[in-house]
Amino acid sequence: MSEQPVQLPLPGFESARAEWRQDYDGRIDRDGSLRNRSGIEIKPLYTCEDWAEERYMEDLGFPGQLPMTRGIYPSMHRGRTWTQRQLVGFGTPEDYNQRLKTILAAGGTAGSLIPCNSVYRGYDCDEVELPLLGTCGAVVNTVDDMDLCYRDIGIGELSTAVNDPLPFTLLALLLAVAKRRDVSWSRITGTSNQSDYISHFVANHMFFRIALPGSRRVLVDHVAFCQEHLPGWNPISVVGQHMQQGGATPAEAMALTLCTAIQYAEDCRTRGMDPDVFLPRFTFFFDISISFFEEIAKLRAGRRLWQRIVRERFGAKNPKAWRFKFHAQTSGVDLTRQQPLNNIARVAVQAVAGIFGGLQSLHTDAYDEVLSVPTEEAARIAIATQNILREEAHLTDVIDPLAGSYYLETLTNQMEQEIEATIARIDAAGGMFAAVEAGLPQDMIGKSARVFQEKVDSGQETIVGVNKYREAEEPTTAPRPLERPDQSAMEAHLARFRAFKAERSQAAVTAALDTLARAANAAPGTPGQNVYEKVVEAATAGATHGEICACLRRELGFGQPLVMP
Amino acid sequence: MTDTAKRTSRPPRVLVTKIGLDGHDRGSRIVAAYLRDAGMEVIYTAPWQKIEAVVKLAVEEDVDVIGVSSLATDHLLLPDLMAALGAAGLGHVRVVAGGIIPDGDEAELLRAGVNRVFHPGSPREDIVATVSHLAAQARATCANG
């Protein structure tokens, strides 16, 4: 039997809103005020009052067009998926070679070389405590080591993110291998992933090798060198990840990253380089926390701000210079040691935020990172997560699919304002270089880290399995010791390293290091005295990573980051 | 003043430091602030301390507890630190470690004499109470020894 359909007149907006507000307030007994990590107040409901269609062209436009909110390419992930870039590095160069091959076979499309912490600190393998060697990255010090890392792998075919701070000795060693294998440098593609010395000074101290003024100079030399010799290489990756991992809010991390990029661009322009030529080679690297909408808004706002910055501050006319290309990594800070398998869900949510935020390249963390260096099984799941999101969940079918959401567009605009406010603070402090010397960003980050921790301690922010939904008996995975490299293999590697040093042409190495020292002492920009060019020559002549770093630390000052309690 | 500080005749003195190669200091900064807010005196250092430097520092500052933060693999050096402290006559000094330390390595550290290992998510109250308790122990051992 059929009922008479109930016909009601469409209510007016105002009266409907008033009715909803009343009903809502009746159901919410606690103070409903919420703020996201960046401090923006989050309302329970967003409507066309917050964001309306009239703003479409001003706020959004079309993909690949200004203001770039919807993505930097016309086709985005529909055309070409993001690059699946997993970090690898462990043990000896042979170990790295094996792991890289496994990852490529599993669907990885690019390499990402993670060196041992001894390398990060600028030392050779014979300068640090043996138990630490190769425990969290590959020990790579010489051109022979680099050759072994890429044994049976075409270095001209693989895009490589080299996680190596300035003076970028690992890229220099890679270029030396290219020479040895007769591969043209024009075929070497990838990114100097850890070129952002300011982020190291501020938040990732391990990577900070050379005193600030010297770092500033070497980076500009590196950009100039790559512009001339490596057309397929991105010499600068500005890293917001370190600061966010260090405790910066998403808005602060984005703002400080943009300020850093402005500083580098100004330094390059001061050297006489053309923004329309160097800016298209700028790339960025962000952390994606689990604060889902906030992260999407952060990335969209950052994209919109960058195109405006490069046009307004640098007069960039080349549309390629307007593109905010970035790699993103799911945040390890959000992962928990308690109930570690939960991390698979967290990583998936973080990855979705990054994908909806329009990333170009993605690293998904292994769920057991917080326990130890990831197992192969966990690394496989991390890659599978990306494959599932792309091919099973069809996240790539539509470009910027959340655009037009009242909430997201409002939040994107608010995040943009929040980011601009922080940029204004840094501008007022004389720019990023001066601000970090004075410790301003360090102070901001330290405070934000504490504020967040206090929210966790007080239960205001829930972390499942940590401050809520705890389980008495943690059904965790079996206790696992740190995977340690084979000691005999490492000792053999050390012996090989010593043999390498004994057998090379000492005269050639000494001469190359002298030339490097002279270049470091020449005025920046002196023709024929590009420090990075001399680094590459030294690596080719057989100088080791540690020798090159030591030489520049002697000439330009040892990097002492501003550590703040 | 908090109860922790009142219980002892003077505030516990705690060294918060990092050894080895890694430089991530978010955790050590937060823990240092926890301990200060609980009324302790925290001697805070840059990362990458050599073991002999940690020993010298512990002597000069007359600390009760040493807290070592390790987020990479630097905890592997802790047995060496414990041996060096013993050799320098600092057997009474209590040592705690915190950060990303694999479960499977914990037993080895405890065997080497580390008093406690904290993991990510360790509650603030637990950290503060443990350090305070260990500081009192260190003083008692030192006075009675």
Added chain:
Amino acid sequence: MTDRSAAAAGADAGGKLLERLLDGEPAALAKAITVIENAGARAAQVLAGIQSRLGHALVVGVTGPPGAGKSTLVSALVGELRRRGKSLGILAVDPSSPLSGGAILGDRIRMAEHACDPEVFVRSLASRGHVGGLSSAAARVVDLMDAAGKDVVIVETVGAGQSDVEVAQLADVTVVVCAPGLGDEIQAIKAGILEIADVLVVNKADLPNAERTVAQLEGMLSLRDPGTATVPVIATTATEGHGVAELSDAVEGRAETLGGSARAGKRLERIRQDIADSAAELLRRQLNDSDDDGLRALCRSVQRGELDPEGAARRYLADYMGNKA
């Protein structure tokens, strides 16, 4: 506990601490500082025992506003003095949190270069409620370092009002550090730091306004009464080591001009100050803990407006302490 440390602790209990301290043993110096800092039972014994061994060390106070680069400068100065063969004691004073009583003592961050040098002894001191005030606790620690045979003792404080003056009272040579480009600092210096400085340093001399700051300071110094001792103004870049040798010369030169008898006189003055501080602290405690009818009556008098607090204090001292204040 190891046998060795048990033996060492046992020796302490037997009163050997003083002997080991005078031998310059770092662990004994550290323990003695703890004893003094806590005004422990053995404090009086230790203090009495070192008196005959004082006066060897040159005591240098380093103060100035936050951000001037004091710690980095001290580290550079230590490096230079080590090259000149001096052994050093460094006392770094940081504020305690007024809320918790705790403190984060971070001055060693900038001392990495000397982290393993046995001739450099560093102690961090929190400014917690010391009997007789910070200056007295710091002065006693300085004495211990002196007695332990250090050639130079450097006291570093955050320049914030009273502590500057306290440093000047206990130091033979007071170095005031500032950095260019901060207008407030110059104001602070005008406000009083100038009077305590024996040496003025403009650190971060590589910054743009450095020369102007040096000129401003020299201008201010020229306005002082003729006949006051000359105060050199030295530009340094501590991070690069520039100007540090000059600073060391100025510090050592000032000590020579001062001479032994002047320093001994200053010590006596300091001891008097110590006694005054301790007396004030004891009195304060006595009054705070007092349940005395007379004191209550005085409080009411002040409340009624019959007496001001100072008048009440005078009467209390006269009535109850037999003091002719």
